[in-house]
Amino acid sequence: MQSEFPVNILLVDDQPENLVALEAILGELGANLVKSTSGAEALRCLLQDDFAVILLDVQMPQMDGFEVATLIRHRQRSRDTPIIFLTAFSSNEQFMFKGYALGAVDYLIKPIAPNILLSKVAIFIDLFKKSEALRQKTEILQQQTSQLEAINAELQMSEERFRLLSTCSPLGVFVTDTEGHCVYTNPRFQAICWGSTEAIPEQSWLISVHPDDSAIAQSTWTAFMAEGQEYSQEFRFQAEDEVARWVSIRSARLVSEQRQFLGYVGTVEDITERKQAEAANAQVIREQAARQEAETANRMKDEFIAVLSHELRTPLNSILGWSHLLRSRNLDPQKTDYAISTIERNAIAQKQLIEDILDVSQIVRGKLQLHCQPLDLAAIAQAALETVRPAAEAKAIALVDNLQEIPRLEIVGDALRLQQVVWNLLTNAIKFTPQQGRVDLQLSVVPDLPKSSISSPAAYEPGYVQLRISDTGMGIDADFLPHIFDRFRQADSSTTRAQGGLGLGLAIVYYLVEQHQGYVWAESPGAEQGTTFTVALPLVPSPSDPVPAAPPDPQPAEVGLRALVNMPILIVDDDADTRDYLTFLLESQGAIVTTAATAGKGFQLLSTTQPALLLCDISMPDMDGYTLIQKIRTELPAPQAQIPAIAITAHARVSDQAHALASGFQHHLPKPVEAEALIQTILQATGATAS
Known part of the structure; x- marks a missing residue:
């Protein structure tokens, strides 16, 4: 008989032969038979194991069965263990009662019938198995109950934590x-x-x-x-x-x-507070950036004003100095010619500075206008090249170009402004190239042109003419290269800078090229390694037949020494020096000159005389030139109302020219006026011919 768990039976008898006999009878039950020859040994066995039943001899030395049973019942673990007393004495009722009183389940008289003993012990083995199974199930159930209680407690705690977390x-x-x-x-x-x-x-x-x-x-x-x-x-x-x-x-x-x-x-x-903080921080950053930008702009303007003052005063020093020396009349003819050429050269330099400032002013206000028409870029470049050639020869700088090898390259643009672009770049190259250096001007048609990054060509589109001007000059530092086209910026704005200029020329170049839908960028390996400026302008699509070369611009005829003989001219200008200069110039050409210091006086003279031409300033204190010409055209009778009129003014913008022509003037000449240009314009306005 197999058991799911071990079943122990305790056999207690002081006679070994009785234990052997019991072992022989009970062996077939398959239980674990534990044998003990004394009560003390039996008690020790009970300390180690549990037993399904105890077969206990009554008559034993030192400790009889009743004493052993009494001790077994006093122990909690063995209190309910079944005890069957075995004795060789007659069935004395007194012993039987004593045995049953001690909790015995049976009382058998030796010799014992094997079948009776087997049946009784088998019953207790079965009961023990069932009790042990029930006990184990009870323990498992108790464990499961404890686990469930623990799980429920943990779940309750978890739910409470979740509730608190969720709520708080x-x-x-x-x-x-x-x-x-x-x-x-x-x-x-x-x-x-x-x-x-x-x-x-x-x-x-x-x-x-x-x-x-x-x-x-x-x-x-x-x-x-x-x-x-x-x-x-x-x-x-x-x-x-x-x-x-x-x-x-x-x-x-x-x-x-x-x-x-x-x-x-x-x-x-x-996250409202975070967003508000971010917005406040962004506002602070913007304000700081704006403040820094304003400080930078103010610093740049201060530097520009300092440079402007220097550049304007420097030629004035030569002009005033040589003028003073000329007044002294102590110069020989050769020195006199040198003085006059120096004054003229410095005056031209001042004129260029003023024109640059006016150009930038119009650019900033978006008022610079282009008069675009088809033109040959090669011819434009050639004209600019010839203009700067004397300056290059003065420094022994070699001017190298490929213009003679290039056919007509037709683009649409403003001829004067494009010539200004090429002139500015060539002038810069010559200025920053040392003695006996070299400046190259190369024109070419490129199938590819940078579309994304001007300073670092990468992607391209076809149909552009490319003009590259390279020099062997001082080069451009890599840190300054990104700012080369900024207004009022120079690589060296200190008082020790070697080169002059206002730092406006390249800004004007960039704007003019951009207005022609072109690109311009600068490249330089570094300081003292030269610079290359590249201008790229869109070509006009070529028709099937070749485009004939544009005829050269007609050159004005040379003016004779007495081109204005007996021509009556009225000059109206509030500036006495200007009136004296114009009077001397025109009278030297044979004109009969009358002057007026105010517009009102000029109107009065015109109403009583019939001059052939009116030269009129614009900015005058009592009445400006625009008002005067309108008053002449509307209030005077013929022929005075139709008198040819030329505006001579320091207002040199294109808009000023348009305003003058719209007001009634036939021509507009910006100051300073060149003598030959003035005489040619007078002849054109009056319809006269040079003598």
Whole structure:
């Protein structure tokens, strides 16, 4: 008979042969038979194991069976263990009662019938097995009960922690089902979304999004549920009667340990203060940047004013100095010629400075106008090259070009402004190239032209003519190269700088090229390694037949010494020096000159005389030139009302010229006026011919 767990039977008898006999009878039960020859040994066995039944001899030395039974019953663990007394004495009722009183379950007289003993012991073995199984089940049940109680306690604690976390959380928490419908929200979520801690069943955070952000919120949330990636967005929320607040929404898929998709869990966080802080910080940064930019601009302007003062005063020093020496009349003829050429050269330099300043002024105000027409860029470059050749020869600088090898390169542009571009670049190259250096001017048609980064050509588009001007001069430092076309910027603005200029020429070049839909960029390996400026302008698409070369511009005829003989001319100008200069110039050509210091005096003279021409200033104190010419055209009778009139003024802008012509002048000459240009214009206006 096999058992799921061991079954022990304790055999106690002081006679070994009796123990052997019992072992022989009970051996077939398959139990573990533990033999003991004394009561003390039996008690020791009970300390180690549990027994299904104890077969206990009554008559034993030192400690009889009744004494052993008494001790067994006093022990808690063996109190209920069945005891069968065995004795060789007659069935004395007194012994039997004593045995039963001690808790014996039976009292057998030796010799014992084997079948009776087997049946009785088998019953107790079966009872023991059932009791042990029940005990084990009870223990398992108790363990399970304890575990369940512990789990319930932990669950209760966990639920309490979750409730506390959910209630006290600074973040709003929401849980949705797989369709995105809310199944749980905490109080903070409710407070953020609709300004109340009362739950609104199945209401999503989407209903609280500001109307201006609603579309993007809906689309991103729909995309999130479709794709399953983590969701993180920031939107404005606006509850009823509340100002808009910024809220951060984060969400992720909710998946069980068995990888089952349960829905979505997410948080909402009020980030209004952070956004306000960011906005305030951004405002501070913008203000700091604006302040720094203003300080930089002021510093650049201060530097520019200092440079302007230097550049204007330097030629004035030569002009005034040599003028003083000429007045002294102590110069020989050769020195006199040198003085006059120096005064003229410095006056021209001042004129160029003023023209640069006026150009930049018009650029800043967006008033610079171009008069575009088809022209040959090679001819423009050649004209600019010839203009700067004397300056190059003075420094023994070699001018190398390929203009003779280039056919007509037709572009659409303003001839004067493009010549100004080439002249500025060539002048710069000569200025910054040392004695006996070299300046190259190369024209070419390129199939590719930079489209993205002008300073670092990468992507291209076809149909451009490219003009490259390279020099062997001082080069440009890499740190300054990105600022080379900025206004009022020079690589060296210190008082010890070696080269002059206002730092406006390249800014004008950049603007003019840009206005021609072209590109310009500078390249330099570094200081003392030369510089290359490249201008690229769009070509006019070539027709099937070749375009004939543009005829050269007609040159004005040379003016004779007495071109204005007997021509009566009225000069109106409030500046006495200008009146004296013009009077001397015109009278030297044979004209009969009358002058007026005010517009009113000029109008009075014109109403009583009939001069052939009026030379009139614009800015005068009592009445300006525009008003005077309009008054002449409208108030005087013929032929005075139709008198040819030329405006001679320091207002040299294109808009000033247009204003003068619209007011009634036939021509506009900006100061300073060149003598030959003035005489040619007078002849043109009066229809006379040079004598």
